[in-house]
Amino acid sequence: MGFLLECPNCGKRDVYEFRFGGEAHKRPRVNSSSEEWMKYVYMRENVAGVQQEWWFHRLGCHKWFLAIRDTRDNSVSI
Amino acid sequence: MLNFEFNGRRMSAFEGDTIASALYASGVRIFSRSFKYHRPRGLLCVSGRCPNCLMSVDGVPNVKACTERVRAGMKVKSQNCWPSLEHDIFSVIDKIGRFLPVGFYYKTFINPPIEWSRVEWIIRRLTGLGDIEEEIASATGKGPKDGRSIHSSSFEHLNLQADVAVIGGGPSGIFAALEAGNAGARVVLVDDQPALGGHLRYSGETLSIDVATGEGAYSGLKSSAVASTLEKAVRDRPNMTVLDNSTAFGIYESNLIGIVRGNSVIRLRAEQLVFATGAHEFPSVFQNNDLPEVFLGRGIQRLVNLYGVIPGKRAVVVSNNDSGLGVARTLMDAGVKLEAYIDSRKAVGAPETLAEIEDAKVQTFLGWAVKEARGSKHVSSVVICEVDNEGELVHGTERVVSCDLVSLSTGFETEAWLLNQTGSRTIYDELLREFIPRELKPTVYVCGDLTGIHDLNIAIMQGKVAGLSAAVNLPAMERSSELKVEYQRKSLETYSRLVSQYEGKYREGMKRTRGPDVLVVEYPGSDKMRKRFVCVCEDVVAKDISLATFEGFDDIETLKRYSTVTMGPCQGKMCSMPSLHLCSRVTGRSIAQTGRTVSRPPYVPVAMGALAGAELHPVKLTGIHYKHIELGARIMDMGEWKRPHVYTSVEEEYKAVRESVGVIDVSTLGRLDVKGRDAGKLLDFVYTHIFSTLKVGKSRYGVICDDAGIVLDDGTVTRLSETHYFITTTTGNVEFVEEWLVWWATALRLDAYITNVTAGLGAVNVAGPKARDLLQKLTTVDLSSGAFPYMSSAEGEVAGVPCILLRIGFVGETGWEIHFPAEFGEYFWDTLLEAGKEFGVKPFGVETQRVLRLEKKHVIVGQDTDALSNPFEADMAWTVKFEKEDFVGKAALVAAEKKEPERMLVGFVMKDSMVAHDGDQVFSQDGSRHVGFVTSSKFSPKVGRCVGMALVTPEHYKEGSLIRVKSDDALNGAEVTLAPFYDPEGKRLRA
Ligand code: FES
């Protein structure tokens, strides 16, 4: 039914106000190997645990931010 | 009096009656037929916790008759019986008893003994609960044209917030709420009953309350009177919201409580949660324990004290705890003759009450239990036996007591499911024989019967402790004065001390009176006891559980799935404890080791419609919308937008654009404003094209790809100043493009600011050979082709309105896309049409625009491309600028360019008069190979035949290649064209 997420600009809000932007991972350099690019484009860690991820405050300040979320219980820290 | 209908008969009820109380008072005893054996079933819990009274009410199936209030004129029907409740043909299954052993469906239908089709109709009649009535089915299915159901409008969602949410409005919950409220917290109290007070409303007792609790004033009063006083105290408080008739059905992350109240779902978010959810009774398991008029004790108290119904004439009270004594009192007070009081314990906790019962010449049997109930459609007698120390019945001690009512006070189960959903645990307490809360999560508090302790003094103090703790632990409360904090700390200490004192005494008492465990009666040496029902929902008997456990399903979770015990409508409320006892007995493991099954939300059934909420669809209208309506346009949906499909006819509108001038409302285009020192840099990175070199006052087409090289969107980019760009995106995709741009600006740390200006701007496209003549009438901006060439832009006034003019040509004619403040929409539109009269201007709709653009082979992203298309496949290689050091998608596109594409977007012209459809399959010329599919196709007035675009294998990417389009089951010849069908050199566009 939706947990609370703390936007650095607006404070704690219902997660439905946000768009999930996926796991944060580093984009390879343009001339990196195709394996590296393949991993970046298609592979995800999908951890059961803590990960850093992007969120966009769609119904608020329209800003992207990084949050640390535990995927097991959706507890979030910034 | 209220009148309603039951199975076609007229019934009457008092105001405040439930369906069940009204029916029972009118003599109805059989309320349903059981799921498997079609045994008659009567009221059991009278609190909405068992499956026995499910009925269909006004066409809605599976309504609990014992909690649903009677409304005048409602139509109630019994379920799961055929032809009637009293005479159910399928009840013969009950007579042939062994017909459906545990695992019957698994075992029998893995390899069906007879053809499925021959038995299906019987099985279908035998299984399932309730029917969805025709009118509802049709309304929710095909129903009215707009696809909406007749019921949807009545569902809604509400959002609430609280400092402290108290779930359960019994005495402990009320005191928790009051205490938290006193401490300054905003409290929401949730209770599933129409009035607060919990069992005080119906226990009928005279209260005795310890002065030390601070509530001694309530001592000596009737419990129902105290309930009303407390309810008033709660409702009078300004910082308190009472949600009655509301059931919390789930606890979700961040303390979100899902609550169902009638047709509404309430989402309540609270800082602190107090669980005062209480406990419910469940029946013990003996032969024929499911006969009508075998009740749970509190069910009888509800019937008598809430609804004034006399439940029978001669009653037997069966008990193993002190609440049985209370039921005996209730029955005697109501004038029901008590035939016997039977208690499996040798001593009781309230000897005074026992003495009163004995004084009334009632036979009492201490150390006895019920072996079986007798009767066909309702109970007529019980057989009782002495119990030995192990809890087994003693041979030869049988006595028959005739009666027409049996009350069971055979155990409480704490209502801990919601609590468990917070992640807090419960453990089995051997002394109390209940699962009690342990290891509470932060922000979670418990009180009352939920703690496994059934004592009013303790409940009051536990409630105070819970409420006060919840309040003082509120983050916002830290700011209150030191004096207050000190006072609260002191009170908390005092309350807690009192609780542990009382609790100690309570446990002492439990030890003194503790008897053997006879939850499931066993009669050694007899295999006749086949009808000991553990689960009344799914008709699972004690033998089924033992058998399943023997067969190896001895883990409580697998036992549940195999035997279906706890999986019926009651979700284990009636059967989880008895089945646990059986399982532990067979396996030799303790109850604690056996453990309970996990229960997920929803705690009670919630209508899908309530979860879905009101059927509200956001609709976006352009500033010119009502002008289109005035002009008689046919309106179509485009995502959330409404757009004119066609005004008069495609032919007429097409002709206007191609020969004179047409106007179309394109306010639905996404518009983004990008500003900042790095604006050009950002766009270079996000688009495949280059925009940092674009001259101020120029526009350029651009494609956005992701890092897989897939086309995400396209549009025009216009440079308004060195640091200011104006972007258009595909209709309906602007939110995505905005997020995409903001993300890259953030990730690359660029000085670029993106604002979505779509809603603020209206736009029209004025196109056709006479477009210039028309517009020049309204503006001083020089529109001549020298001053304002193709793909350039200007800011200036048109008809006195400040505009951005873009010289672009989606439809392939001389034209301007004009963006202006949305509020001028209607004025702007009218002025254009007025000024264009002399040229024969016509408004044109989406359908005409589609024909016009297809003749130009202009791609629509999402229609002519899909989730696998890169710009090469879309025949837009020219938009990809590899000379840029890096951009989104570059690595993937570099790789893609080296490879032969798997398919290419081509144009085609049909050979004959056939008009292909979007999505038609494309084959090779000889029809032997499937080579692709049509993405767009329309009849082209210019060509005089159908033209289109298709994604095909690359061997057909050549002018004149022959293909066949499969339309309406025929393979129709077509010829590939790579150039636009209309004005291939773009002369008209540039004119
Ligand atoms: S009697 Fe209605 S649900 Fe139990």
Ligand SMILES: [Zn+2]
């Ligand atoms: Zn925000």
